[in-house]
Amino acid sequence: MLDSELKKEIKEYGVSMRRHFHQNPELGGQEFETAKRIEAELDLLGIEHERVGDTNVISTIQGKRDGKIIGLRADIDALPVQEESGVAYQSKIPGIMHACGHDGHTAALLSAAKILTARKDEIAGTVKLLFQSAEELGLGAKAIVGSGEIDNLDGLLGIHIWNDVDSGKLYIGSGEQMASPVEFRISLEGKGGHGSASHQATDTIVPLASLIMNLQSLVSMEFNPMSDVVLTIGRIFSGENEEVRLGECYNIVSGRAYLEGTLRTFNDEDTERFREKILRMVKGIEMLYGVKSELFFETRVPAVYNDPELANIGCETCVELWGEASLDKELGKCMASEDFAEYCKKTPSMMAFVGGRYEEKLKCYPHHNSRFNFDEDAIDQAAWFYAQFAIDYLNKKGR
Known part of the structure; x- marks a missing residue:
């Protein structure tokens, strides 16, 4: 041909x-x-x-x-x-x-x-x-x-x-x-209650909001500015149902909250640094707000x-x-x-x-x-x- x-x-x-x-x-x-x-x-x-x-x-x-x-x-x-x-x-x-x-x-x-x-x-x-x-x-x-x-x-x-x-x-x-993507998930557990008596509950939305804001500062404050690192939080919810919304009802103090995000890096050192920093941050949230936490952290591919x-x-x-x-x-x-x-x-x-x-x-x-x-x-x-x-x-x- x-x-x-x-x-x-x-x-x-x-x-x-x-x-x-x-x-x-x-x-x-x-x-x-x-x-x-x-x-x-x-x-x-x-x-x-x-x-x-x-x-x-x-x-x-x-x-x-x-x-x-x-x-x-x-x-x-x-x-x-x-x-x-x-x-x-x-x-x-x-x-x-x-x-x-x-x-x-x-x-x-x-x-x-x-x-x-x-x-x-x-x-x-x-x-x-x-x-x-x-x-x-x-x-x-x-x-x-x-x-x-x-x-x-x-x-x-x-x-x-x-x-x-x-x-x-x-x-x-x-x-x-x-880049190599990391998937991370953080769940917080407190104590649900009525919005009129928040002192009887342990709110998880406020500590989740604090986590979200502080996570954004990790890249700028904890990594070399010449590093190629991107952090994104893609999903949050609270309450008993895993829906893409925050809160079960306007007058309920939520006893559970959850977020998912991804980190993108080019080397294992930056990934490990992030894992250590996020673990430290989550433990600090536990102490500050009196909630329990779980952290899932996984590198998807190199x-x-x-x-x-x-x-x-x-x-x-x-x-x-x-x-x-x-x-x-x-x-x-x-x-x-x-x-x-x-x-x-x-x-x-x-x-x-x-x-x-x-x-x-x-x-x-x-x-x-x-x-x-x-x-x-x-x-x-x-x-x-x-x-x-x-x-x-x-x-x-x-x-």
Whole structure:
């Protein structure tokens, strides 16, 4: 097939696949139909594949020559969001939407599989394709790592379509790229009572409010101002029912109160410092207000770290395909998180951000927004980057 014909086919195929997955989203760990469709597409290409766990699909493309093994990863899960984008290919599933671009990632990796199959003679080694479930839950990468399926990889590439980068550009950084998220929950227990006799009760709303205000000062007062640390309190409630509201009734002194939040850092030292400080603060609240407390604190995934050598190869591939102007110089590392970090601990890895923003075509909304969308040209760019990076890596590292 001529390059021009292949390019046209890949572009049309990528958009078609993306729209199929967008209309039929599935939540993490439940991507059964998504996995079946991926397997069906791989069968049409004659590519061997296997299931890992319930919905992870891993396939292998063997080149004409022996060499190293490079992995390419795409996440396949959707989010519990009611779509309001209004596009013709809007989600058919109530309350579930691809609001983070994973439909585009899946389509791009399937497109890359078609490219690599057509260019097998250029592959000096083996390419392993990882269609990963449950990224949004932070579970899919752990499952694949735990299965041993990446033990033989020499390197791994992941991509994320990113609306903070202009369409037609890629951001490829070296070193720390995405933060490690901590989930924390604090519950307070006092003694409920009547609003007219607060002296007979032990209020939990006032100490919870004090905690909220003091937690905000932790980052500014307890951390090096040059540290990359973000703290957010996302949920509070009081009373016996875990509802997103404060208080059971206007004349009831609440005997229970609760908050949930997240901390984002890039290193274990900052995470441990925060844990120590928040524990000290909670104990102080106990003494000051006479309440009992419980603290839950968990690091969900580590930080994403891009291997410098892979990042260098990635930049060379990007320039080779689209020229120096295609490299985004502005994004830098971000405080979002990705369970791709689990792979970074196991093998040299790299996450590349593919631009999805094109304001002249469509209004740009944030990831996880009910109106989220991206320029579908990003699918084609991601597909060719996946494929060419794999070929370049194997040719360069196999020497």
